[in-house]
Amino acid sequence: MVAAIISVIAVPSSVMTNVVKGVFAALGISIISGSIVNALSVTLAASISNYEWICTDTLNENRSCTLSGKKIFIIDSNKKYSGNTYTEGLLPENWKTSTFGKSVYLSLFGVNGMTPVSYGSY
Structure with missing residues (x-):
């Protein structure tokens, strides 16, 4: 998904990757090795x-x-x-x-x- 977002916007990929990671981090989503991983948002015992x-x-x-x-x-x-x-x-x-x-x-x-x-x- 990061690659898809970067390819749509004409900005160097290294700069855009950090921007995209920052946006996702603000939304509570982590990017690990280029994969997007949703954080568990359920409270469990x-x-x-x-x-x-x-x-x-x-x-x-x-x-x-x-x-x-x-x-x-x-x-x-x-x-x-x-x-x-x-x-x-x-x-x-x-x-x-x-x-x-x-x-x-x-x-x-x-x-x-x-x-x-x-x-x-x-």
Whole structure:
């Protein structure tokens, strides 16, 4: 849709994309990677679990990072959404996975491309 709007107006696409994103943002609509995503505008009852890990470099205790995650389970009587689970960030089921290890390493050291080969006994 962004491309369609930009092609109708004779303005450079980079400038117009920011204008269109701003207009949609004012309307409560987010544009992610060129796709338009409507924000959920329904109030629902939910069970929310927040997770936080404070990770410390064992060789330098002054270097640490905090990683977090959230799991939202809809418990509302609205049948369209009830029973759905939404997640973001790192969850307990990510513990001792490559995803968790890479996230910790990137947060602690700012380096991408590491692959964990083993985990301690934690």
